[in-house]
Each structure stands twice: as C-alpha cells, then as structure tokens.
Amino acid sequence: MSSSSYLRRFFHTTPSETGPIKLTQKRIYILPTRNGVILSIVLFAMLMGAINYNNSLTYILTFLLISVAFVSMLHTWRNLYGLYLDIGKCTPVHVGSLIEVPVSISNKGSQTRLALNIAWPNKEPIQFDLKPNELQWVKLTLPTDHRGYQTLGKLTIYSQFPLGLFHAWSRLQFKQDCLVYAFPAKNGQLPSKNSQQDGSANSGMTGSDDFVGLRNYNSGDSLRHINWKALAKEQGLFTKQFSGNQSDELVLSWNQTGSTDTEQCISQLTRWVIEAEQAGLRYGLHLPGQRLPTKQGRSHRHQCLSALALYRK
C-alpha cells in the first residue's frame, strides 16, 4: 500500500471495504492523549529539577518515565495490531429504533488484549477484553432517522491501554448497508372491504368461506383455490376468491390510506403490513409501479416492508 493511501485513510476518504479486515501497521494511528501531554509537562519540570540540582536519581527517574512512555506507546499500538474485524448482517428495524450491528473482533495469537473500545465516531464505546485466540461479537447500535438503506459510518476501534498516555485507533468503513423499515403509523385498524375506493375488484377483505368470484392467478396462491374447471376448459388460470374469517385475503394499496403525502402513505402501509402478518392474514401490496402478490409469512412481510422502505429511494 502506498503512502498516499495511508493519508487517504487518515482523512477518511477511503472506499468501503468488505470484511474481514486485519489491522495492519498502515491502518493504526497513534497520538498522545491529553494525559500524555500533562505527563510530558510534569516530566519537563522534573528534568529541570534534575539539571538544576544535578541530581542523578532524579535524572534516572525522569528518563525512566520518558522511556516507559515510549514503551507504552508500542504496547498501545500492539494492542490493536493484528486484530481481525468483520461485520455481521444486521436485522432491519423501523425508523426511530436502534439498529444492532454485530461486529466480530478476533484475536489470533497468544497475546492478551485488554481495554479495547469500539464505537461509532464520538459515541460511547463498547469496551471489551480479548483473551488469546478469542473471537468476540459485540453489538453496536446505531440510531435511525430515515427509511431505506442506512450506510454505516466509520467504525472506530481504539485503545489507550496500558498507561492511557497514547490513543491508538483505526477507522474502518465496512461495505455494508442496513435496511431500515419505514416508521409504522399509529392507526392499526386494517382497511375493510368496504373501504375500497379505487374500484379494484382485487382489493378488500377476502377469505375462504363463501365464494365471491374469480380473479387472475397470482403466484403464491394456494393450489386449493385454483379454478381447475376453468383451467380444464382452457379459459386460463383463475383463483377462486372467498369471503370469511378463516382465510381472509387483503390487498393493501396506496389509495386506501387516504393520504396524499408519500411518507404518510408508506407509514400507514407499513403499519398494515405488520398488522396483517400478525393477524395471520394473506396480504398483498400494491404500490405505484410495483405489485407484490398476496402471500403470508416472514419473508413476504420482509419483502413488503423492504419495498415500502425503499420506495422512491
């Protein structure tokens, strides 16, 4: 790696990387801490005293402490040197909650590393120790303020151990984005069949008790509801629709929210998706330019919420 990349990293302009990242000598920076500066002033005063009184033991003490400071610089640096960091998958959360970002730090070697800190810039760090050959996962939290992909900031790992005179740090930009779902609206009342406003026959409460009609087949529809007779007559693939409580179907769409504000619509739809999944309903989602079929389950819920989170982003 050239020296220019060293400087680039110092000024935080490096591109993001994929893990695992090993902390090499080119990634670790070190500067004296405030306490280090205070000690240097104390040591200067001691040196003046030693010179003035020509006192050998004061000379020795002063030089010993200066040397210990140098030695501690190497120790602090070595506390970070050779660590491997990687980042795990983060579970999506809704705007306003904290994202948990799992970070793994692995200590390959026989060295004990104490008082390591990992943090987002200027935030309170998580402190931990690593035994020889130990791997630890720490969960860093990150506040969220908008839906969509949230890029992770520079992760800072640092240490001042053992003497607190030097601050060694490394900033890492992992190539990972965390998805943030939109904020769910307060109103948890699912739209009823009667609330159809767009005239679409495909929306409203649907179930499996009383046959109400046919609609075009959507992938994911239960095989039991396929109109096999029509298929045999080569009329095409239709799904039978029923109304009732046991297997209600619901298609959530933009217009049902009754709002003109995009964010409000998304917020309301997000809430409905959550409620629908919780109620055990089959639901679909229609967004302008995007249609998600009526389905059920965790991955479907994630698909719907992702679509909402990423809408026009």
Place this chain on the structure above:
Amino acid sequence: MYFRRKKNKETKYRDDQAEPPHSGIIWLLGALLLVIIPHLLRLPLWMSASCFIIITWRILVEYKHWPLPSAFVKLVITLGLVAITYYQFHTFNGLAPGSALLTIMLCLKLLEMKTIRDTMVVVFLGYFLIAVSFLFDQSILFGFYLFSVVLALTTALVILNHPQASTSHHKYYLNLASSMLLQAIPLMLIMFVLFPRISGPLWSLPKNKTSAIIGLNDQMNIGEITQIAGSEEVAFRVKFNSPPPSAKDLYWRGPVLWYTNGRRWQGVHDQFQLHNLTPKEPIAFSGEGIDYTVTLQPHQKKWLFALDLPKDIPDIAKLGIDYQLLAETPVTNVTRYSITSYPQYTTGDAWPFVLQAGLQLPDHRNPKTRALASQWSQQSLKPQQIVNKALALFREQPYFYTRTPPALSSHDPIDEFLFTSRRGFCEHYAASFVTLMRAASIPARVVTGYQGGEFNPMGDYLIVRQSRAHAWAEVWLEHQGWVRVDPTAAIPNERVESFVDTQRFLTIIPEQLMGNHSTWVTQQLLQLRNSWDAVNHEWNQWVIGYGSDRQLQLLDKLGLGKLTAQQLIIMMIVLIAALITSTLIYLLVQRKSTGDPVSDGYNLFCNKLSGIGITRQPWQGPQDYNELACRQLPHLKQKINTITQYYIALRYSPTKRYQTEKFIQLVKRFKP
C-alpha cells in the same frame, strides 16, 4: 474521539471522564502512601497526620461508598492547610517548604478525585513527589525503595486504564508494569549516559538549612564539648593513583581558624577578607607528588578536602590564602575531584597582615598561658625552639588525651586546661598550642579537617569517616613559611585513654582489626561493612556522581572523544529512534504464535511452502493445499502427505499414534 473542538454543541464522549475502576483507586492510594512516607517523616507532625488522615479517609470512601466533600468543605480544608504551611515555613520558596506544599496538595487532590483523569493526574503528582524525595536522599537503599514505589504507581496506572479491572488480574497488571519498566531500562540508560550535563545550577539553589555536617564545624568552643562520639558516617572516600602516603602524613585540610576571643575560635570571613587573596609567594613543592581522587559526600558547605599541600587544583575549586580548598558553590551533591598533593613544601614569605592575623589574641584572657609564653620568649629562644618547648610540655607533663574531658567553665579556659585539668582532645591541644605560640610572638593558627582514614581492601580505597575529624596547628617560621605542628600527637601513648586513638597516626588499618578487638566475628563483620561501603562507593562514583567529568571520561573510554552538547543530544536522539524503530520492526516481522503448537507448526509449514511460491489461499483446506503442494513438488510428495496427515489427525481425531512433538519435528525438518 480524542480531539475535542471547542464550541461543539454535541457533547462528545470522553474516555477520561469515566469513573475509574475501584481496585485501581485502592492500589493508587496504597502506592501514594508509600510515596509520601519519606516526606511525612520529614514534615512537621500535624502535616503528616493530616495527610495520613486524608488518605485513610479516602480509602474508606472507596470501601464504604461515602460521598466526596462539597466544594465549600474542600475550599476550607485547602485554605486552612495552605495557610498553616505558610505559617510553619514563612515562605513557599525553597526545597523543604516546596516539598511540604506539594505533599499537602497531593493529599488535597484526593478529596476531589473522581474521574480517570483526576486519578492519572494524582499518579503524575506521585511521580513528581518521588523525584523531590531524591533531592533529600540518594542512597542505594532509598533509591531501591522509591523505584519499587514507582513500580507500584505504574501498576496503579495500568489498572486505572482497564475499566473492567478485576482483582483476580492483579498479578497480570503487576507483571505488565514491571515488564514495561524493564523494557524502558535500555532507553533510560541511553538518555542517562548521553544527556549533556552542565555544571552549576540553572537558578540559585535555596540554602538547605536542615542538614549540617556532623564531624566538622567552622568554629570551635574550647571546653564546651565534654564528650565526642565519633560518627561513623563517611565524610569522603579517597582513591590513590600513586602509592599512598604513610598514616602520619594523612592530614586532610579543612577550615582554618584564625580569630579567637579566648574561648571561641573561628574562621576569617568576618574579620578579614583573606579568602579572596592569593599568598605572597608561590609554594615551593619538592619530593614526590601524590595523585588521588576524592569522592566527597554532600555537606552543604564549600569545603573540599585535600592533603597538605595541593598543587594541581581542580576546575571546580580554588585555593584560599590559608591553603584551604574551596568549591565555588556549596557541596550539595556527591562531588568527585582529582588532585595532586606534595607532603614536602615551603610556603615562603607571607603578607604582613597575614602574620598580624596570626598573632591575634584577646587582651586580659588566659593570663597564665601568656605568662608562660613570654617567659619562653624572654629566654631569647628561636621560634623553632619555642615550638619544641611547647611540645615538650605536652609530652613530659601529665597531659592526657581523652574523649570525655571535663568542662572548662572559667573565664580563661586555656589556662584552666593547661594548668588545672590537663585532660582534653585535639581541640584543646591545638587551641592551647596556638595561644602559647601567639603569646610568644610566633604567628600561628588552628587548622581543622580530618586525620588518617581506614583502608578498604574490598574497593582499594581509603574511607575517611566523620569520627576522623581533627584539629591541629600551623606556625609560621622564617624561611620555611607555614609549618604543621600537631600537639595532640605529642601525647605519649600511655597517656592516651583509648587504644584506638593511639593508632590513628600510625596506621590506616581499621580499628576492628587492632589488638584484642580482632576476633573472627569482627573480621567478618568488617568484611561485610567494607563490601557494603565498596558498593556505596561505586554507587557514588557511577550513579550519584555521574556528572560532566564522568560523562567525558566514559565517552573517552568508549572512544568517542570529546563531544559537544549538541552532538550528544543528536547522538541520543538517533540511538533512541534506532532502538524504537528496531523494536517496531521486530514486532512487525515476528511470527505470531497462536499459543497452540499444532497451529504454530502448520503455519510454519505453510510459511515454508509460501516461501517458494506455493501460497495457501484462504479457501483452501489442508487437503486442497496438500494436493496443490504435491502437484508442484512431486519429489517431496511423501513428506508433504505425512505432515498433512499428522495435522489433520492432530486437529480432528487425536490419537496416541500421532504425537504433537513428532509433527513439530517433521515440520522443522521439512525443507522445500
């Protein structure tokens, strides 16, 4: 994280504002107690007591989780203690009041010690106080004590920087701190040896009133001291570079006393400004010179000691008109100087006012003594004959040498001694003799200093202890100048009370080995004492006495010649940088041990193959890598297979057949 900009509204997290670990504070307070004990012994009792109470209280705070005092209480305590300190010393300037104030401040800081930063500042203050302690005492034992306190403080610093510190790790912290101190020693030595030393202080040193020399004083009061208890403290040590002179020539000249009021004898500083003058005629030396090096213990006076009479004066000294060697500044540190003396000399003619000063006697004091002297001078004897007459008086009349003379309380103490008590030690004899000479119109003066010494075969040098303090006389004789006369030596041995005192002019063998004192036990004890003294001597020579001349000498020995201060500093910086860089490089290239011999062995195997271009990729398991290696190196196929087989077996199905030692051996022998 660390950089803090002002006017930044967002409060940033600061590491050193966190609360320090509990066990770190306990350790720190313990170490601090050790730091201030030497100070407490020196400070007034009330101060030591308040410091002690504060530290004890602070330890209790940690255990009982009491709250720290409010700002008002702190202010009252602080102002109170500072005011009392000022009341005690009437100044904050100077070593004793300064160190007292620092100790008090350190204790006060404990009242508000809350965050990690506070505790670290306290640790730094602790280091500073240790440095201050060294200004009072630089002995070996004290040095060892304080450097172990440095270890304790450093351990506290380590614990304070580990927020999750637990008591079960204390051994680890102690090991870490000691290994860091040990690792620092090479760097420290480079700085200690090469840092340029300047002679003379940067600012004027405050007078240290507390310590005074024990054996020697710059005045003497005849008849007041009724018991001399010889202090065994070392005054100075002498290494002879040429054959040492005989014991009878070992007169180490100190202050010369001229002025007397009949009882008190003192130097000339008040009466005449003689020290700034040079003798009228240069000294004519003859015979063999004696080369020697004196290592003088600090005694807070300007006196340097030399055998009569010194010729080549060291740079740091000058020779007064009464031939006393004086340093430019008080000797506050161990001081070394090399000098050449000639036991045979003629000082020649003297200034008239000097002779005048050598005849001063108070009127109407000691009339009997004056009468005796004028009786001699009326017999028209030559000065030399009068001197002999006086010595014959001490020799033939019943004069006794004793360490416990009776007090001379009369108005005329010399008369009382010469004609009534007749029992005394060197001061009595020297003062009486000089009084007699002056009354007989022979210029004379009292010379104080040390006589003799004891030889230490362990270090091949002479120890002069405070118990060797002595007083003798000098008379001025025409054509000869000042001549030394020791009236004490005229007392025959049978009238000397203590056997030891009879030997001091005869030999430099330590008294423990003389006569019936010498038993096997005393000999062993003496040997022990001599060895310890030799260690102290080396300590003085190379540690405490390491100054600009020693530095020059050492650099010369190393073949570096004479270097300027700049050259020394550049050399020091270059060496330090080289040492740190090489350590860093070592850390970078060293093969990381995983702490697991099997992994280490396999890594070594991979590294060996990697060295010839067969690198194991992260996705390659041992089997895949084995195939690759065998393909590339068909001739080593069998060995590579065996090693891989061993590794997999040891890793995944350890059995007795596959031994780790054998595996390591195979890897080590493997040469691709």
